[in-house]
Amino acid sequence: MTYTRDELDDAERRLEQIMLPERQLAAALQQAEGYRNFVASLTGLLTAVFVLKGQEDLSKLQDCPRWAVISLLAGGFVALIVASWLTVLAAHGRPGADFYGEPTRLLDYENKRPGEISTLIEWARWLAVLGILAVAAAVIVTWVTPTK
Numbered sequence: 001m002t003y004t005r006d007e008l009d010d011a012e013r014r015l016e017q018i019m020l021p022e023r024q025l026a027a028a029l030q031q032a033e034g035y036r037n038f039v040a041s042l043t044g045l046l047t048a049v050f051v052l053k054g055q056e057d058l059s060k061l062q063d064c065p066r067w068a069v070i071s072l073l074a075g076g077f078v079a080l081i082v083a084s085w086l087t088v089l090a091a092h093g094r095p096g097a098d099f100y101g102e103p104t105r106l107l108d109y110e111n112k113r114p115g116e117i118s119t120l121i122e123w124a125r126w127l128a129v130l131g132i133l134a135v136a137a138a139v140i141v142t143w144v145t146p147t148k
Helices: 005-018 021-053 063-092 103-144
Strands: none
Touching: 005 021, 005 103, 021 063, 063 103
16 A cells, blocks of 8 residues: 555654653553453353352362362462452552652653553463463363262
């Protein structure tokens, strides 16, 4: 596709605006909010799925599958809780974080914070996937394992 010089100049100006640290911070915070909402709703959904579709009584399972289900559920929900916490940290920062008072502190914060948010979200994404897989595996074990 061919663009006019005006279109290219306008796109370059917009790109310069997008690349400003304060804009990068705003975009990163918006992404963090989205991931936080996703992980929270996913955790609730998985809890409902296990409660509604899993075995009502795990004590009816044989020892090894029962402990596997308990371990998978515990590990999965811990992973989802940590993922939720990381998304909250990404979206809202650490309590008491102080970047006010000096212009250099604010600029340092605006330059550093998007990278921190990206790292927290990346960890949260992988923990959410791990949690989802663990809970799903626990449900599948309860479905396919014969009872005592």
